[in-house]
Amino acid sequence: MTRRTGMEIAFAAAEAVALCKPDVVAAYPITPNTHIPEHLSDIVADGRIDADFICVESEHSALSACCGASAAGARTFTATSSQGLLFMAEVMPIVSAMRLPVVMAIGNRALSAPINIWNDHSDIMSQRDTGWISVFASNGQEVVDMVIQGFKIAEHRDVLLPLNINLDGFQLTHVVEPMLFPDQEEVERFLPEYKPYATVHPDRVVSMGTLGMPEIFNEAMKAKDMGLINSKKVILEVWREWEEQFGRKHEPIEAYRTEGANVLLLTVGSMGETAEVAIDELRDRKMPAGLLKLKLWRPFPLEELRKAVKGAKVLAVMDRAVSCGGSAGPVCAEVKSALYGEPGCPVIVNYIIGLGGRDVTAEDFIQIVEKAAKADKEKPKEAYEIYGVRGS
Amino acid sequence: MTNxxxxxxxxxxxxxxxxxxxxxxSEYHTGSWRDRRPVYDNSKCIKCGICYIFCPEGCISQDADGYFVADLDYCKGCGICAHECWPGAITMLQEG
Known part of the structure; x- marks a missing residue:
């Protein structure tokens, strides 16, 4: 039976992983994701799950160990943050190209320097193009849901790709929230046993991660890209199954009070919850503003976005990372590219907010909406604005 | 699962x-990369096998008489065998 339990979200992520009975967990601690593998190591040590917890010497080794374990047919999990994810970077595109369904939680944190342990999205944005399925949670319940869904999506025969679940460092990882946990039986009904496509085994010889010459590389990359693009069908299918079994709906882009909205905010991650408060306040003031929460980052939900922005005059895209020297933040650049040439495309403005743990309040979003509302009359001078930065 | x-x-x-x-x-014949080929003078060869040990391609083998031969389908012509052969039994000959 499903039970409601109050718990730190990082611990809840570990509990959700345990419900999926992984065979191998390899991780190296780095704030703010540390409590996830720490709690998993407790669960393994207490004998609650029959898994190997590999204490590695680095994140590079953590993902390499997961890569090897997954190739051997194990259900594998890892977690990291910030520089840890960057240390995994070399292995990231290898895991996806080898079509190994490793699941990873990323407690999103700013990249150094200056050293900063707090939240923003510069870590995952640096790994955007590595071929992983990438989802963003906006609260603890979504973390629990996305972990369990994650294994099912990643291991699906029509997908076979690694998947990362992004949860904002501290704002989510260290917050205590009451969450619904399905019981073991319910999880097993939802999540089938992992049946690998091929495994490295002496009796059934297969080579993985071999040399690809120029005459095959285009085709190999196209196949990988199409694997990720086609995974969307399965993601939507798994989310529908989830809703049927557990009653909680998940969508690539979640719309909040968007009826008749002139101005739309688009957020990623936990700031979406704060933005809801701002939208309620603005609606009380009869300001037609709405909110789009982007949950599915890769594969990018192009059609859903085009549909969701229809009718809006201004779209204000929130980014939690800077693409230094670029034309927009990473999310906004993606959004602009997706909407380019679309008839009736709204004016798109970009605010970079909440870098390195800087507080993001409902009042910030109210001011952003009020500012953005003028953008269809008067174009902002700069392509993007780091909101709240001191100095003019 | 096709091959x-x-x-x-x-x-x-x-x-x-x-x-x-x-x-x-092994279906890929890297011998086409070669611009020089090893030529053995078996009158100098002492059958020590150092060429066999050092060949990075693993394309040198021992024949029935105990002398060594390079498989030119795979020999890339790096010349390590000639460099290591201390009796000087191997010379690298420019390919035509």
Whole structure:
């Protein structure tokens, strides 16, 4: 039976992983994701799950160990943050190209320097193009849901790709929230046993991660890209199954009070919850503003976005990372590219907010909406604005 | 799980570029990269096998009489064998 339990979200992520009975967990601690593998190591040590917890010497080794374990047919999990994810970077595109369904939680944190342990999205944005399925949670319940869904999506025969679940460092990882946990039986009904496509085994010889010459590389990359693009069908299918079994709906882009909205905010991650408060306040003031929460980052939900922005005059895209020297933040650049040439495309403005743990309040979003509302009359001078930065 | 030599289209690429025919690297004859070939003077050869040990391609083998020969289908002509052969039994001959 499903039970409601109050718990730190990082611990809840570990509990959700345990419900999926992984065979191998390899991780190296780095704030703010540390409590996830720490709690998993407790669960393994207490004998609650029959898994190997590999204490590695680095994140590079953590993902390499997961890569090897997954190739051997194990259900594998890892977690990291910030520089840890960057240390995994070399292995990231290898895991996806080898079509190994490793699941990873990323407690999103700013990249150094200056050293900063707090939240923003510069870590995952640096790994955007590595071929992983990438989802963003906006609260603890979504973390629990996305972990369990994650294994099912990643291991699906029509997908076979690694998947990362992004949860904002501290704002989510260290917050205590009451969450619904399905019981073991319910999880097993939802999540089938992992049946690998091929495994490295002496009796059934297969080579993985071999040399690809120029005459095959285009085709190999196209196949990988199409694997990720086609995974969307399965993601939507798994989310529908989830809703049927557990009653909680998940969508690539979640719309909040968007009826008749002139101005739309688009957020990623936990700031979406704060933005809801701002939208309620603005609606009380009869300001037609709405909110789009982007949950599915890769594969990018192009059609859903085009549909969701229809009718809006201004779209204000929130980014939690800077693409230094670029034309927009990473999310906004993606959004602009997706909407380019679309008839009736709204004016798109970009605010970079909440870098390195800087507080993001409902009042910030109210001011952003009020500012953005003028953008269809008067174009902002700069392509993007780091909101709240001191100095003019 | 096909063992095609080279996929014609991206749809034919094996999942994850997996290779189900082990050892198929031998189908690729790297000897065409060579610009010099090793030539053995067996009158100087002492059958020590140092050329066999050092060959990075693993293309040198011992014949029935105990002398060594390089398989020119795979020899890339690096010349390490000639460099290591201390009796000087191997010389590198420019390919025509």
């Amino acid at each position: 095609k030599k080279r996929p014609e289209t991206w749809q034919e690429v094996n999942l994850g570029c997996m290779v189900f025919s082990p050892g198929n690297a």
